[in-house]
Amino acid sequence: TSANKIAESLPKLDIILKVKVAEGGTKLFGSVKNSQFTEATTALGVEIDSKFVKLPKIKELGNYDAEVRLHRNVSVTVPFKVIAE
Secondary structure (H helix, E strand, O other), X not given: OHHHHHHHHHHHOOEEEEEOEOOOOOEEXXXXXXXXXXXXXXXXXXXXXXXXXXXXXXXXXXXXXXEEEEEOOEEEEEEEEEEEO
């Protein structure tokens, strides 16, 4: 199914979210939204609906994992990076 194809390709993507940080620090200036994540995946050729994305609490720059539900029975953990703009 297409859900399975996406489940295979998503974790292999190099997903990088650029965010604003407090001057000279690593703390985020605001929050990372699901739409930012899905815009990044779309730019890499994989379209997913932001309502199926579950992001962890992101307070600073670093590496994180998103939980993406592609189908009732298909969930995938997708690593991504949060870097300064």
